[in-house]
Amino acid sequence: MMPMPADAVPNVRPRLNPLFLLHWEPGEQVYVLLYPQGTVKLNPSAGEILSRCDGTRELDEIIDELEALFNASGLAPDVYQFIDHARQRGWVD
Numbered sequence: 001m002m003p004m005p006a007d008a009v010p011n012v013r014p015r016l017n018p019l020f021l022l023h024w025e026p027g028e029q030v031y032v033l034l035y036p037q038g039t040v041k042l043n044p045s046a047g048e049i050l051s052r053c054d055g056t057r058e059l060d061e062i063i064d065e066l067e068a069l070f071n072a073s074g075l076a077p078d079v080y081q082f083i084d085h086a087r088q089r090g091w092v093d
Helices: 044-050 059-069 076-088
Strands: 021-025 030-035 038-041
Touching: 021 044, 030 044, 044 059, 044 076, 059 076
Parallel strands: none
Antiparallel strands: 021 030, 030 038
């Protein structure tokens, strides 16, 4: 799956689907998605992205926050690809 180019992604405000609950597991130091059929254990990057998908931030704002958090640049293609993946799985609206 190819990441979306930056100019092809609308200024959307991704929001976690209400059927899912993002939960921090302090003992394991990991985010998990809880839903009626089970649990999805997330890698650290996925957890950080989804923790910001609350419908109040535009995707570009989320990317800016992540680049500051990780002291990195050029994360947009990876974040776009993950958001597309999360939408396909119904995790975000």
